[in-house]
Amino acid sequence: MSVKVLTANRLTDGEAVWLGANGEWLEQIDGALIARHAEAVSALEEAGKAAIKSNLVIDVNVIDVEERGTNLYPLRLRERIRQLGPTIRLDLGKQAEKPKATAA
Amino acid sequence: MYRYDEFDHAFVSARVEQFKDQVERRLAGELTEDQFRPLRLMNGVYLQLHAYMLRVAIPYGTLSSRQMRKLAHIARHYDRGYGHFTTRQNLQYNWPALKDMPKVLDELASVEMHALQTSGNCIRNVTADHFAGAAADEVADPRPYAEILRQWSSMHPEFSYLPRKFKIAVTGAERDRAAIQVHDIGLHLKKNDAGELGFAVYVGGGQGRTPMVAKKIRDFLPVEDLLSYTTAIMRVYNLNGRRDNKYKARIKILVHETGTEELTRQVEAEWQVLKETDLKLPQKDVDAIDSYFAPPSLPVRPEGWSGLAAARKADHSFSTWVDQNVTPHKNPDYGVVTISLKPIGGIPGDATDAQMDLVADIAEKFSQDEIRVSHEQNLVLPHVAIADLRIVYDLLLTDGLATANAGLITDIIACPGLDYCALANARSIPVAQRISERFGKPERQADIGELKIKISGCINACGHHHVGHIGILGVEKKGEELYQISLGGSGDEICTIGDITGRGFSSEEIVDAVETIVDRYLDIRTDKEENFLATYRRVGAAPFKDALYSEAANAA
Numbered sequence: 001m002s003v004k005v006l007t008a009n010r011l012t013d014g015e016a017v018w019l020g021a022n023g024e025w026l027e028q029i030d031g032a033l034i035a036r037h038a039e040a041v042s043a044l045e046e047a048g049k050a051a052i053k054s055n056l057v058i059d060v061n062v063i064d065v066e067e068r069g070t071n072l073y074p075l076r077l078r079e080r081i082r083q084l085g086p087t088i089r090l091d092l093g094k095q096a097e098k099p100k101a102t103a104a
Numbered sequence: 105m106y107r108y109d110e111f112d113h114a115f116v117s118a119r120v121e122q123f124k125d126q127v128e129r130r131l132a133g134e135l136t137e138d139q140f141r142p143l144r145l146m147n148g149v150y151l152q153l154h155a156y157m158l159r160v161a162i163p164y165g166t167l168s169s170r171q172m173r174k175l176a177h178i179a180r181h182y183d184r185g186y187g188h189f190t191t192r193q194n195l196q197y198n199w200p201a202l203k204d205m206p207k208v209l210d211e212l213a214s215v216e217m218h219a220l221q222t223s224g225n226c227i228r229n230v231t232a233d234h235f236a237g238a239a240a241d242e243v244a245d246p247r248p249y250a251e252i253l254r255q256w257s258s259m260h261p262e263f264s265y266l267p268r269k270f271k272i273a274v275t276g277a278e279r280d281r282a283a284i285q286v287h288d289i290g291l292h293l294k295k296n297d298a299g300e301l302g303f304a305v306y307v308g309g310g311q312g313r314t315p316m317v318a319k320k321i322r323d324f325l326p327v328e329d330l331l332s333y334t335t336a337i338m339r340v341y342n343l344n345g346r347r348d349n350k351y352k353a354r355i356k357i358l359v360h361e362t363g364t365e366e367l368t369r370q371v372e373a374e375w376q377v378l379k380e381t382d383l384k385l386p387q388k389d390v391d392a393i394d395s396y397f398a399p400p401s402l403p404v405r406p407e408g409w410s411g412l413a414a415a416r417k418a419d420h421s422f423s424t425w426v427d428q429n430v431t432p433h434k435n436p437d438y439g440v441v442t443i444s445l446k447p448i449g450g451i452p453g454d455a456t457d458a459q460m461d462l463v464a465d466i467a468e469k470f471s472q473d474e475i476r477v478s479h480e481q482n483l484v485l486p487h488v489a490i491a492d493l494r495i496v497y498d499l500l501l502t503d504g505l506a507t508a509n510a511g512l513i514t515d516i517i518a519c520p521g522l523d524y525c526a527l528a529n530a531r532s533i534p535v536a537q538r539i540s541e542r543f544g545k546p547e548r549q550a551d552i553g554e555l556k557i558k559i560s561g562c563i564n565a566c567g568h569h570h571v572g573h574i575g576i577l578g579v580e581k582k583g584e585e586l587y588q589i590s591l592g593g594s595g596d597e598i599c600t601i602g603d604i605t606g607r608g609f610s611s612e613e614i615v616d617a618v619e620t621i622v623d624r625y626l627d628i629r630t631d632k633e634e635n636f637l638a639t640y641r642r643v644g645a646a647p648f649k650d651a652l653y654s655e656a657a658n659a660a
Contacts, residue, residue, distance in 0.1 A: 009151055009155075011130075011131070011137075011202065012131065012201060012202055012203055013155060013156070013201035013202060013203070014151055014152070014154070014155035014156040014201070014202065015154070015155065016153065016154060052137065054133075055130075055131075055133040055136075055137075058137045058151065059151055059526075075583065076583065077522065077531075077580075077583070077585065078153070078522060078528075081153060081522060081523060082153045082154065085154060086154070086523035086524060086533075087523055087531065087534060088451055088523050088531075088533045088534055088537065089451075089523075092154075092184055092199075093154055
């Protein structure tokens with residue numbers, strides 16, 4: 001079953017980030033705050049608006065992910081590529097720090 | 105090469121200072137993203153999937169060694185050690201931080217470069233034939249006129265908020281290497297019967313979601329009227345171009361909806377008002393700009409030909425490279441060298457900082473300090489003595505820059521696609537890599553001959569798929585990448601938009617589909633002299649569709 005998380009790019013360097021359960025913006029999707037019902041999604045959207053106002057992040061979006069064991073798996077390829085890095089340069093992006101992952 | 109005058113220096117420096125202030129205010133929270141976004145875009149700063157992206161203009165594709173070294177330096181110190189040369193003769197950095205942008209722009213300004221007008225609804229970087237000033241078949245060097253257009257269009261107050269972006273391309277040869285007929289304005293510099301220089305003027309070409317071949321609205325425009333006539337076109341467009349629908353806002357739609365005859369009438373009427381104004385180019389100004397582009401004084405080097413014959417005989421790989429990547433120069437002792445940025449299985453258009461430095465060194469020693477960037481995502485050394493070809497080849501070999509595939513099936517154009525781009529729906533680069541690997545054997549490529557494959561990862565067509573002999577468009581369907589094929593497109597002087605073959609192919613199927621098309625071409629060509637495009641134009645789409653979609657093909 002798909003659930004939702006909130007993602008954005010960090011203002012200072014454009015790095016892809018996800019809103020964590022602790023309210024911090026995380027550089028990895030693991031630990032992202034999961035919304036499992038409509039009210040929770042609304043709360044995510046509100047958190048996104050607040051983050052934009054506080055100039056921490058830009059391009060904020062709620063995205064669909066699946067829980068696979070302890071991992072979160074974005075349903076769209078676009079989001080999987082954001083999560084890991086370019087599929088043609090495994091030495092770049094977040095995957096360079098997470099060698100086991102594959103994007104596509 | 106053109107050198108900045110005092111005005112240029114002051115203007116670019118002022119813009120850097122202005123942007124520095126804007127970035128500081130943004131980071132301090134004094135500007136919101138809605139306020140800042142149009143400002144950053146005016147300075148070439150985009151947001152992509154993983155980071156910001158900076159698009160640097162390379163006007164008419166001409167670079168000095170010093171400028172190339174600066175691009176390498178920026179890649180090394182502010183990015184991840186590489187840059188991506190694009191179909192717009194720009195360079196894109198994929199990873200710079202926003203806080204570093206003013207420093208990067210400062211670095212660029214120090215070598216007379218900038219990122220202005222590489223985004224936004226303005227007149228974009230003016231592109232030109234990448235062999236300009238060198239090619240044997242050229243009537244005149246189009247770059248002085250591209251430079252005049254650059255100066256005129258930079259921060260032009262009347263044309264900074266057009267209905268949509270606006271692209272101008274210029275060529276000076278009958279053979280169109282600048283794809284002028286798929287630009288908003290295409291200018292073909294030529295001579296009339298009296299030997300005077302002027303332009304054939306094309307308007308309303310473009311790719312994107314509504315591809316159109318430009319219409320010729322004037323066969324000969326005297327060069328002195330370049331700015332008055334261009335202004336007339338821009339005014340008609342600025343006044344009448346649609347602003348209600350982004351997808352119908354390009355001038356191609358205006359030309360289509362107005363009709364070529366009526367649009368030409370409107371332009372000519374506007375031109376009559378402007379023709380004798382200050383916009384008429386004084387000959388002394390043209391001469392002044394022209395002098396910056398004076399052909400280099402090339403030493404006589406006739407010894408090259410005998411040495412070349414021996415070197416070719418001794419090394420088949422070198423000989424193949426000369427055949428494929430060296431084009432005749434105006435001066436018979438010289439050649440124009442294409443440096444392929446398409447190694448087999450590599451990423452089209454990417455160059456590392458070390459490769460950029462190497463090209464800069466080679467250009468300084470062996471190509472009159474000049475480098476060109478082609479819209480086909482390759483680099484060019486425009487003035488290499490035939491006598492120096494062997495040493496240049498050997499130097500290029502040291503860092504993977506001597507792939508002998510210019511114009512062949514592995515010389516693929518590919519946009520960044522979904523690996524980087526926020527607009528993309530599908531990946532382009534991995535498809536290009538797999539096709540390159542499939543057809544990578546030199547003998548196979550040579551047998552197939554000239555064949556241009558162009559791949560875009562979305563309908564915006566940055567990968568020029570509409571004018572690919574084989575064009576590939578990536579889309580997203582039900583969450584999966586799907587690739588549509590079009591055939592018979594061409595961006596040269598006989599410009600055509602490719603025909604879509606039919607249903608698309610999955611990522612797993614697409615390379616096989618391309619191979620099916622190529623195999624069918626090899627079966628039905630009259631002989632090796634008939635290239636893919638000529639065969640397609642002779643037989644049409646049917647044999648290829650049959651190969652792709654017939655029951656037998658589907659059962660296979």
